[in-house]
Amino acid sequence: MRSIFVGLVLFSGIAAAQDYDLVIRGGRIVDGTGRAAYAGDVALRDGKIAAVGVVAGKGRDEIAAGGRVVAPGFIDVHTHADDIADLPVAENFLRMGVTTLIAGNCGSSTTDVGFWFSNLQRVGVAVNMATLIGQGSVRAQVMGGSFMRPATDDERAKMRALVDRGMAEGAVGLSTGLIYLPGTFTPTAELVELAKVVAGHGGIYASHMRYENARITEALDEVLTVARGAGIRAQVSHIKLSSPAAWGRAAEIAAYLAKARADGIDIAQDQYAYTASSTNISALVDEKVREGGTAAFVKRMADPAVKAATVEEMKTSLRNGRRPDYAYAVIANFRPNSKLNGKTVPEAARLVRGSDTLDDQIALVLDLVAQGGAQAVFHGMDEDDLRAFMVLPLTMIASDSGVRKFAEGVPHPRGYGNNARVLGRYVRELKLLTLEEAVRKMTKLPAETFRLGERGELRAGFAGDVVIFDPQTVGDPANFAEPHAYAAGFSEVVVNGVPVIRDGQLTTARPGRPVKLGGK
Ligand SMILES: [Zn+2]
Known part of the structure; x- marks a missing residue:
């Protein structure tokens, strides 16, 4: 009896040692379906999710979720x-x-x-x-x-x-x-x-x-x-x-x-x-005068009648949107003059033209487009x-x-x-x-x-893409004034079974894969 018992323990011990590549233990499982969160573990093997719930086997690597959300x-x-x-x-x-x-x-x-x-x-x-x-x-x-x-x-x-x-x-x-x-x-x-x-x-x-x-x-x-x-x-x-x-x-x-x-x-x-929203500032200018690229635009603007019609169209478009001017538009990235980055169109018009009348704002926008355009942010919703x-x-x-x-x-x-x-x-x-x-x-x-x-669900057989975050601290320190700030609260990010963020630190892994229609 004793030898059989030892044998079983040994067997389960050997099996356990090889069970999973990674086990995330003690998480609050939010599985992606919308179902209520529950306490549990997630095990991964060969790039996929192998088990979700109570995972008895061992992983070669283990992460303690400590009650944080596993999704x-x-x-x-x-x-x-x-x-x-x-x-x-x-x-x-x-x-x-x-x-x-x-x-x-x-x-x-x-x-x-x-x-x-x-x-x-x-x-x-x-x-x-x-x-x-x-x-x-x-x-x-x-x-x-x-x-x-x-x-x-x-x-x-x-x-x-x-x-x-x-x-x-x-x-x-x-x-x-x-x-x-x-x-x-x-x-x-x-x-x-x-x-x-x-x-x-x-x-x-x-x-x-x-x-x-x-x-x-x-x-x-x-x-x-x-x-x-x-x-x-x-x-x-x-x-x-x-x-x-x-x-x-x-x-x-x-x-x-x-x-x-x-x-x-x-x-x-x-x-x-x-x-x-965010797009190129050229979106403020009629496509018909921009068709064919920057050189074609500059050439058309040299015709006073075309230019006057373009200015009129911009004013009409503002009126249709019930907007007094371009104060809702912020220049985000204008390569020829980075001093304009972060400025609203009226602010930039003051800086460049010494005046922020609507005509000066329009002239500034047309000037930016004539210089290849600029990435902009529009506070429009x-x-x-x-x-x-x-x-x-x-x-x-x-x-x-x-x-x-x-x-x-x-x-x-x-x-x-x-x-x-x-x-x-x-x-x-x-x-x-x-x-x-x-x-x-x-x-x-x-x-x-x-x-x-x-993909997109914590379920056996699905891709091993898993994140762990703290629901109390997750947040977005990036704002419009200082947008270059990483999100807070994500301690672990796993892609196809491989951690790419571990304990809040980037690993060197690049396990991403092409995803084709139907998951092929
Ligand atoms: Zn779009």
């Missing part, structure tokens, strides 16, 4: 991290718990998805990467320098072929940036045609819509036209109501989306947790609308950020703080969302919506 790594479906190969650690994302990013948003992406993925693998990145294929980039490549027209039959065939190849190489869908060049000149029918190709692969149509202001329902109508016409699932990118003229309509827009779903359209949305969108069950939390180079420029703080801000401000402080619901919006909901396969 799936966050999935950010709306990023501009297309250049991640240049900054492969993506520390701004890692430190707010993001382990999987979708690039290629707002119509702008690589047009060679296969090469993009293989390059990531060659370089080695710390996070998992998926991409959309950008309709603007495809249009630019096929149509060359002239976009202010519908594409020809031949060009449309070439665009379809490019999109088809991108999808075959693993893109998760098609994105648009319909306020940007060259996307803005795209007829809806052209979008439907490309979306059909994407639908054939099971991908999604993610749209930075034509309008996010008082004309938002026209823009949503166009999204539905594409969704219906192509039989494709749709995503409203960074849902918002921009300009005072549009504020207060979140309930109406929520009802619009609910009706679309009731009518059989599969549509959802993502959002960043700030009332300011209302907090009540933001909260109304955030509580919608199909709203995902997404940053709209690229990989940040620490201390460069004065960018939007969302690139450092977005997820942490939701968990700190909107969950802990304002109690707008439960912790479980917020985590679901960052994990399982995006994984399912974008069909990323077995």
